[in-house]
Amino acid sequence: MELSKNFEPQAIENKWYQHWLDKKYFNSTPDERPAFTVVIPPPNVTGVLHMGHTLNETVQDILVRKARMSGFNTCWVPGSDHASIATEAKVVQMLKEKGIDKKSLSRQEFLRYAFEWKEKYGGIIYNQIARLGCSVDWNRTTFTMDDHYYQAVLKVFVDLFDKGLIYRGARMINWDVAAKTALSDEEVEYKDLEGKLYYVKYFLCDENGAASTKFISIATQRPETIMGDTAICVNPNDERYAKLKNGFALVPLVNRKIPIIFDEYVDPAFGTGALKVTPAHDINDYNLGLKHALEVIDTLNEDGTLSEAAQIYVGEDRFAARKKVIAALEEKNQLLKVDTYQTRLGYSQRTGVVVEPRISTQWFVKMKDLAQPALDAVVGGDITIHPGDKFLATYKYWLENVKDWCISRQLWWGQQIPAWYDADGRMVVAITELEAKEKFNKQFAIENAQLRQDEDVLDTWFSSWLWPSEVFNGISEPGNAEVKYYYPGSVLVTGQDIIFFWVARMIMAGMEFEKQIPFKDVYFTGMVRDKQGRKMSKQLGNSPDLLQLIDQYGADAVRFGIMISSPAGNDLLFDEGSLEQGRNFNNKMWNALKLLKLWASREPQVAGGAEPTTQTPLATSFATDWFQNRLSEARSEVDSLMQQFRLSEALKTIYSLIWDDFCSWYLEWIKPGFEQPIDSGVYKKTIEFFTELMQLLHPYMPFVTEEIYHRLEERTDDLCVKQFEKVITADAHTLHTGVLLKEVITGIRDVRNKQQIKPKETIFLHIQTENKVIYESVMSILAKQVNAASVSFTREPVAGTITVVIGKDKFYIETEKPLNTGQQKDDLVKELHHLQGFLVSVEKKLGNEKFVQNAKPEVLALEQKKKADAEMKIRIIEESLAGL
RNA sequence: GGGCUGUUAGCUCAGUUGGUUUAGAGCAUCACGUCGACAACGUGAGGGUCGCUGGUUCGAACCCGGCACAGCCCACCA
Numbered sequence: 037m038e039l040s041k042n043f044e045p046q047a048i049e050n051k052w053y054q055h056w057l058d059k060k061y062f063n064s065t066p067d068e069r070p071a072f073t074v075v076i077p078p079p080n081v082t083g084v085l086h087m088g089h090t091l092n093e094t095v096q097d098i099l100v101r102k103a104r105m106s107g108f109n110t111c112w113v114p115g116s117d118h119a120s121i122a123t124e125a126k127v128v129q130m131l132k133e134k135g136i137d138k139k140s141l142s143r144q145e146f147l148r149y150a151f152e153w154k155e156k157y158g159g160i161i162y163n164q165i166a167r168l169g170c171s172v173d174w175n176r177t178t179f180t181m182d183d184h185y186y187q188a189v190l191k192v193f194v195d196l197f198d199k200g201l202i203y204r205g206a207r208m209i210n211w212d213v214a215a216k217t218a219l220s221d222e223e224v225e226y227k228d229l230e231g232k233l234y235y236v237k238y239f240l241c242d243e244n245g246a247a248s249t250k251f252i253s254i255a256t257q258r259p260e261t262i263m264g265d266t267a268i269c270v271n272p273n274d275e276r277y278a279k280l281k282n283g284f285a286l287v288p289l290v291n292r293k294i295p296i297i298f299d300e301y302v303d304p305a306f307g308t309g310a311l312k313v314t315p316a317h318d319i320n321d322y323n324l325g326l327k328h329a330l331e332v333i334d335t336l337n338e339d340g341t342l343s344e345a346a347q348i349y350v351g352e353d354r355f356a357a358r359k360k361v362i363a364a365l366e367e368k369n370q371l372l373k374v375d376t377y378q379t380r381l382g383y384s385q386r387t388g389v390v391v392e393p394r395i396s397t398q399w400f401v402k403m404k405d406l407a408q409p410a411l412d413a414v415v416g417g418d419i420t421i422h423p424g425d426k427f428l429a430t431y432k433y434w435l436e437n438v439k440d441w442c443i444s445r446q447l448w449w450g451q452q453i454p455a456w457y458d459a460d461g462r463m464v465v466a467i468t469e470l471e472a473k474e475k476f477n478k479q480f481a482i483e484n485a486q487l488r489q490d491e492d493v494l495d496t497w498f499s500s501w502l503w504p505s506e507v508f509n510g511i512s513e514p515g516n517a518e519v520k521y522y523y524p525g526s527v528l529v530t531g532q533d534i535i536f537f538w539v540a541r542m543i544m545a546g547m548e549f550e551k552q553i554p555f556k557d558v559y560f561t562g563m564v565r566d567k568q569g570r571k572m573s574k575q576l577g578n579s580p581d582l583l584q585l586i587d588q589y590g591a592d593a594v595r596f597g598i599m600i601s602s603p604a605g606n607d608l609l610f611d612e613g614s615l616e617q618g619r620n621f622n623n624k625m626w627n628a629l630k631l632l633k634l635w636a637s638r639e640p641q642v643a644g645g646a647e648p649t650t651q652t653p654l655a656t657s658f659a660t661d662w663f664q665n666r667l668s669e670a671r672s673e674v675d676s677l678m679q680q681f682r683l684s685e686a687l688k689t690i691y692s693l694i695w696d697d698f699c700s701w702y703l704e705w706i707k708p709g710f711e712q713p714i715d716s717g718v719y720k721k722t723i724e725f726f727t728e729l730m731q732l733l734h735p736y737m738p739f740v741t742e743e744i745y746h747r748l749e750e751r752t753d754d755l756c757v758k759q760f761e762k763v764i765t766a767d768a769h770t771l772h773t774g775v776l777l778k779e780v781i782t783g784i785r786d787v788r789n790k791q792q793i794k795p796k797e798t799i800f801l802h803i804q805t806e807n808k809v810i811y812e813s814v815m816s817i818l819a820k821q822v823n824a825a826s827v828s829f830t831r832e833p834v835a836g837t838i839t840v841v842i843g844k845d846k847f848y849i850e851t852e853k854p855l856n857t858g859q860q861k862d863d864l865v866k867e868l869h870h871l872q873g874f875l876v877s878v879e880k881k882l883g884n885e886k887f888v889q890n891a892k893p894e895v896l897a898l899e900q901k902k903k904a905d906a907e908m909k910i911r912i913i914e915e916s917l918a919g920l
Numbered sequence: 921g922g923g924c925u926g927u928u929a930g931c932u933c934a935g936u937u938g939g940u941u942u943a944g945a946g947c948a949u950c951a952c953g954u955c956g957a958c959a960a961c962g963u964g965a966g967g968g969u970c971g972c973u974g975g976u977u978c979g980a981a982c983c984c985g986g987c988a989c990a991g992c993c994c995a996c997c998a
Contacts, residue, residue: 871941
């Protein structure tokens, strides 16, 4: 079959992916092999894969494929998350574009639209995962709103409620005014910015509310909330305000009388030392209000507009109202001054609006008891975090200081909270209405109660925390055969940004419901940024389209590019240049394949046949010997690196093994002469090496390796499931000879370059060495690689030549044209200076009595060897210089 | 405000318990090259007083203190 000039990924990717699917290589059922389980961090169902996912999925696929080829029964579960807020916002937007207002729909109608939307767009991410080559078990695709999953979430809710770990109550929570729902603390992102501090005049008054001309000045960031003020607070030790004891003041604009209270919470040094207390709209004020039994006046509606309670500017948005309040205060001469001020505001992670602290009745999970086992699992070492040093402290701190988790959301897209109320506000928690009625009967002796289910749904993370277990129906059918076999998972690969949202909570859920850790290792990938280090974002337009990249470079090149520049745990600066490098790597291997095919077409001789072989058997046998050992050496390096999750370094090792050792050295060493056939034994060995290389690389670049695997030889099996052989320990002596040979070749080529000897011009090489045996074994390789017409040994320096010194050996290069000894002399002098400097430092060390006394014997011996080597090299160079 | 991490070649990073020939790789750069796999290539080269500063040590990129800069996480001061 004719091979194309370059590797063409488009032509083979779909073919092989389909083939792997047809062969069911990715499908797993429990058997006698050990399981290697990975659950995908489920992306948002209506999302598209961004570069962060790409990195994540690639890392998982590498680990899974490697395990699959190493005797494990691998099971990688794909799926997606219903992402309640994000998806609901998209559906609401879609409806709006169609001219439909969410409010005009019933819950059922809305959910029908939402499921339609999910069916339409949910497939996009799965297609992208497949295009990337991910070896997921598609039969196990799970969605967090699948029936069994939905039931599992409800079951867990009821269970935790019965255990007293879920409660309902009015608390101050974070409110998203755009989505009109409560948020958890984790869903709020804080940003530092420059705000303004307004100093407002509050007139004092008597207990009847009669205004005085005296006033107290108060600093606030949020003048639009003053209508909700229910006190002014000062520090009891602040002498300036001591005379205000039992006093009152009037809220500006609305002239409501409020008490002046005293609490040490107030910092006299900040602002004016007096604080307006607005319990409905600030967490600190709320706590202060509780302590002093203050009235709560909520002046905001759920959408962030001012409520009736505000009395003025009712219905205006909070920020518009702020401007109006400021203007009104100014007009009444009650605005004293405005300062700029560094502050921090909380924004909703999903909708981006400024979050409003709001008192509201919500459902909460008590976290303290759940946190302890999750903490122990990681601190005790049952779960290992990679890179550990970086995240262990963060994880610990969060769990040790964890607060209760607000899990109710005022949305429709999600699992509806299984709490049931009757008209009198009595409540039970039960999965079905029928069960709820039974409970009502039991608890309240009410038969056939008229019940209404809680309108709210649960936080998305309240379903995703069950993921490692419920993808195997571990919650809905506890102890089933699959969950027993696959749980706990092997490794969880995810972004460090969801360590609290998801990782910590999965560990809690695992410990609570399975009584076992959910996975043994956690591997945190860094964040993908652009090459200038900026976050990827739609606004900057620096977030590439994955499918377009795959079309352009091929999936293997994308995987290569993202992995080669992805040091463990660090952020990754994404640069298309690295994809190019991946594409070039594909071509390099493709061309090596073409070379082998070229040799094959020249009818390889039968080894030991009648015809004389054209190669020096000794030389080719060294080449194959050497590469065999080099391969073993690299394989154990790769294994060790991968075990430490140093995937980028492992890839670099393989890359260099293939490009440098195999293509640049080995193939050149065994390359037959012009129009000569290759020795069949060497050819066979080479096919084996190439095969092993493809196997080693396959987890990283599955498509090109599978293709080459099948083109190297007719096969009935597939690389995808080819099991790794045991690594044989490499022979150090052979490896060392290889290193020496490369060094000699490079040294001589360097001289050729500097002397401007054309590649076609031959040289005569004379070797002066005490170790002839080594060079005899590689003589023909050496001759070919430096284009020497002859290689001979000598006991004496050869006049009229250029000398190259490698180790203890000298190489005299003789040519027919005159040589530039000036250049040679400069180089030798430079080298001499370097060695002399080095010698001085070694001698200094050895001359130091304390060193000789304290250093370990092997260190001392090494230093002495260094000294001897340096002295010898200096002597050799001096001799060479004398001969010039 | 508290905590964590980092600072090594133009860029991105290695450098494993302090000693392994006075610091390594990839990319980028430069020179030469179209030779029968490969110019998306080959051969070779140049490039770093390891952020600064004290200290420990016979010996420090590595250990300790201080400083500077960068990044991240956490925190209710109006």
